[in-house]
Amino acid sequence: MGIKHVAPVGVLLAATALLGAPAQARVADAPAAAGSPDLRTGAVPVAARHEKEPVGGSRLGGRGLILPGGVKAPPKTAAKSYVIADAETGEVLAAKDAHGRYLPASTLKALTALTLIPKLDKKLKITPSRRAVNEEGSAVGLVPKPLYTVEDLFKALMLVSGNDCAMALAEANGGLATTLADMNAEARRLQAFDTVAKTPSGLDKPGQSSSAYDLALIARAGLANADFRRYISTKTDKFPAPKGYYEIGNHNKLLWRYKGMIGVKNGWTSKALGSFVGAAKRDGHTVIVSIMRHDGYFWEEVADLLDWGFANRGKVVPVGQLVDPVPEPAPLPTGPAASAPPAAPALPAPVSAQDPAAATRPADEGVPVVYYALGVVLLGGLTWLMYGLRGRSRRAR
Known part of the structure; x- marks a missing residue:
């Protein structure tokens, strides 16, 4: 008796599970959006770190010199890695080992400034800690x-590469750990996936890295910020002292030597x-231009x-592209819309209203054939269940 009724129920459960399987498979098999990092944690999905195509284009994955066709190579440089790019269009005009990861030294301060400028009030008074004052x-x-x-600290950060200023600014932002998390999140927002910040100053530390491509991304984003642009282009300024002030000068020598130079950042450590x-x-x-x-x-x-x-911008086919930052997530709805129940899912059209040829199509076109087969199984199960109930009713009389 019991066995007669268990079988139809099992058929029903199996049919229900199978009917749900195709939709679950579509969700599970859908590829994750490339370059979609978690902006809260700064974590990069594995798929984004190991994409088939490097950020900015396939050619930028090469280790050697990467040039457009039909032009003379850029002048020789002793740099192991470099990128030349058009800031307006983002076109990479030439490169060498663009995504090679190297210690960034003080060029990392460009990321520090870009991260903290929107977060800190320029007029806020700062009392540096002993740790900041004694930074090496x-x-x-x-x-x-x-x-x-x-404002004073940002100027000294970008003009004279003050490591003490980097630490003082990090402390003003809530501490070193918070600032490093913010810097790494900003790098992910920019899609600068070669960059890992372990210090706000660029002082060497295991695990810290950047690339010529990422430095160009960071510089391009910084140029769009008026305060960033003002700090990096300042040649000299007055800096407060216990008794008055003293003058500081920008370490970027090209501000004095190269026509049209805007600035950004240089760096050096023994490693x-x-x-x-x-x-x-x-x-x-x-x-x-970025070099490492x-x-x-x-x-x-x-x-x-x-x-x-x-000489070559606008005339050559680019070898890659400086990508745009990850778009900001859309704000969550507020008010009545936020509390409204979700809309009911749309039901499939009746079989009679669908294409009669749908049942003969392959499973990846129209409605899969398996749905019809499962409907037959479900109908048979229900018939078996009703037959068993009638037999039981007769014997009970």
Whole structure:
């Protein structure tokens, strides 16, 4: 008796599970959107880190010199990696090991500034901590007194590469851990996936990295920010001191030597060697050059690369593209719309209203054939169930 009724129920459960399977498979098999990082944590999906095509185009995955056809190669440079790009269009005009990961040194301060400028009030007074004052490496000479505004610290960060200013700004932003999380989230928003910030100053630390491609992305985003652009293009300024002030000067030598130079940032450590990212504007057009891992004096070489960029922008087929930042997520609905129940899912049209030929199509066209087969199984199960109930009723009389 019991067995007669278990079988139809099992058929019904199996049919229900199978009917739901195609929809579940479509969700599970749908590819994740490439380059869609979690902006809250800064984590990058594995699929985004290991895409078949490098960020910016397939050619940028090469390690050697990457050139457009039919043009003379850029001037030689001792840099292990570089990118020449058109800032307006984002076109990468030439590159060498564009996505090679290297220690960024103080060029990382461009990311620090880009991250913190929107978060901190420029007029806020800062009292640097002992830790910030004693930060190793290049420094502007902070003292633990309330002498400085956020504006002062940003200027010294970008002009004289103050590591003490980097730490003081990080502390003003809620601490080192918070600031590093913010910097890495900003890098992911920019799709600068080669960049990992372990310090706000660029001082060498295991696991820290960037690339010539990422430095160009960061510089391009920074140029769109008026405060960032003002800081990097300032040649000299006054900096507060316990008794008055003293003058500071920008370490970017091309601000004095290269026509149209806007600025950005240079860097050097004994492990990273020389690095630089800069932008210049001529005849209404801006070119970005970034270099990494240079073992000597690079200023003239950067100037030559900029010249090549201006001579060839708009004339050559680009070898890649500086990608745009990840779009900001749409705001969640508020008010009555937020509390309204979700709309009922649309029901499929009756079989009679569908294409009569649908049942003979392959499973990936129209309504899958398996749906019809499962309907037959379901109908048979129901018939079996009704037959068993009638037999039981007769015996009970």
